[in-house]
Amino acid sequence: MEHLVEAKALTKHFGTFAAVRGIDVEVRRGEAFGFLGPNGAGKSSTMRMIACVSGRTGGELKVLGMDPERDGPRIRARIGVVPQLDNLDLELTVRQNLQIYGRYFGMSRQQCREKAVELLEFAQLSDRADQEVEPLSGGMKRRLTIARSLVNDPELLLLDEPTTGLDPQARHLLWDRLFRLKQDGVTLIITTHYMDEAEQLCDRLVVMDGGRIAAEGSPGELINRYSTKEVLELRFQPGAEKPDLERFAERVEVLPDRLLLYTQDGEHTLAKVHEHGVQPIQSLVRRSSLEDVFLRLTGRTLVD
């Protein structure tokens, strides 16, 4: 299988700070690949190296079979980048933002005009085409940024925290656009600290923490490997001492306001806890998620 990205022992230092500490990653053509991790895990630094804007400190990196060090502009010509923070030209119109970006890739004016019409449609911004960007909502700006990243028909699309800061409706709309891209055969690399986003979008992902890869696999595999089928969440009065329930579950995580009991059958465990005379103020049985994987691997929650 062809790999669009191949990294071996990839490292990135900023002065004495090691942001990425030797990671091995392979991204296959056509898949949606995720970097999941908290802020400061090294996800964005990794993305910037793959995007060929930032040089590596050590290790090997191949993108589209080429070396970013030598072939940066040639690689960038074939990839699309959705940055963490929008960098649209606020004083230009929506359409002009798309057109000028096409020009940066060396496309003819005619091509840029046609492409802009197509992308406006894709981003559902056709009715805003000739308005300035400044007053658009966050979700619209994000959609425009994604549309802009597609102007060169990229084989590989890099999305750095694509939905951070958006409301749920705007997120779902974005996810829908990303699904469509995936169906069209575009390879996606996504960084996120939202586990639902990773579960929704990614075929395969790595969990990053402290510049290293803690685990790798599909969301389902990771959940199977590092967590149980179900989780029983017990919420207690803040400040109240939490009972020791180790013997009722395969594993117990103690969070500030609640206990997480990892078990194959949540309802059954809950019944036993009740039998034991423990009275939480709230209980919830749910399926394990990537959040639980992360908690298991790092001992910390993802979003805090």
Add this chain to the structure above:
Amino acid sequence: MQTLRASWFGFEKHWLWYRRNWRATAVSSFLSPLLFLVALGLGFGSQVQSTALIGGVPYLQYLAPALVVITAVQGATFESTYAIMSSFIWQKTYIGMVATPITPAQVVYGQVMWIASQLFARSVVFVGIAVALGAANGPGIGLAVLFATLAGLAFSCPLIAYSATLDKPDSFNTIFRFVLMPMTLFTGAFFPVSQLPDWLRPLVWLTPAWHGIELARGATFGTLGLLPALGHTAYLVAMIAVGLFFAVRFFYRRLAV
């Protein structure tokens, strides 16, 4: 060739903006020279005696070629400070550009091309108004357009490099007050530099404005010798080259990390 083409796209981005917003800038680029020439050249100038020191010409004509240069240097200052910082920090458009095949160096060249075209266009307008007001002493004032653009760029390039190192705009005000303002007043536009104390003159010789004014005025009055012309031009070109060198360096440091 590839570099020139890629840099051109940066220019095109500004042109796209300009096509929608030219009216606002056009008014100021017409009004400002008109007001300055009328107030200082005709109004204030009516009270100034024409002496040998200013070439025995009316003050208005003495002033005009130098004002073209001063206006260019001022325009260059504004184009090379807040605009640069915005592209790095507020709008982050440079960051979007280097995600494409365009390199940080090409971003610099595109930006400088745009500024050069602005300085050139404004200087043309200025000279046109000067001619209309009878402020032109001779056809040589046409060359002031080139020298003003050159002097403006000589200040612009180092300033772009400096702006690329900043995170906050605080020091821009210091530059406006303590560099631009004295450079406007004391580099020979309004009175001959020979009137300044001896110890101050070397400082004046360092400024691009002085070199630009010497060139523009010399060309206008037909008093420009070949050697001084080459010397002043070489100094301005050197400032541009050094400025560009550091601008490219600092753009890489900022955009490619």
